[in-house]
Amino acid sequence: MRLTSIPSQRLFNFRYLGMVIMILGGFVFGGCGITSRQAQIRQWVGRSESELIAEWGPPARTERDRQGRRVLIYQWETERWEEEEGRMWTDGSGVTHWTPPRSRKVSTVEVRRFVVDSNGQILSGSWSFY
Numbered sequence: 001m002r003l004t005s006i007p008s009q010r011l012f013n014f015r016y017l018g019m020v021i022m023i024l025g026g027f028v029f030g031g032c033g034i035t036s037r038q039a040q041i042r043q044w045v046g047r048s049e050s051e052l053i054a055e056w057g058p059p060a061r062t063e064r065d066r067q068g069r070r071v072l073i074y075q076w077e078t079e080r081w082e083e084e085e086g087r088m089w090t091d092g093s094g095v096t097h098w099t100p101p102r103s104r105k106v107s108t109v110e111v112r113r114f115v116v117d118s119n120g121q122i123l124s125g126s127w128s129f130y
Helices: 006-030 032-042 049-056
Strands: 061-064 070-084 087-090 096-099 102-116 122-129
Touching: 032 102, 032 122, 049 070, 049 102
Parallel strands: none
Antiparallel strands: 061 070, 070 102, 087 096, 102 122
16 A cells, blocks of 8 residues: 655645635735724714814914925823833853843824815824824
């Protein structure tokens, strides 16, 4: 009786296929927050400034772009505490060192900009996060 390795090769290929699907799924669904924010910006293009202000409230500030058009700027700042684990390592001379756990404050800023023409219509928008 002759044994073949085809079944194990197929199993091997299915394992890789499963890993590839999981990795691609992470890329596709990992950016959903960004995609939803961009969609929120796009939904306002062509609508009036007064509609935006009625729904979101007054902007944090208003600026002018190079063409002299008004730019409505909405800005949100958040702060949160992040815990970092302690670390232990051994240096080249064999001495063991320990860094204790610590907390640090992480600040983020989200900015949404809307360019408005002289008639009060939203022409474009952008979103940034830092």
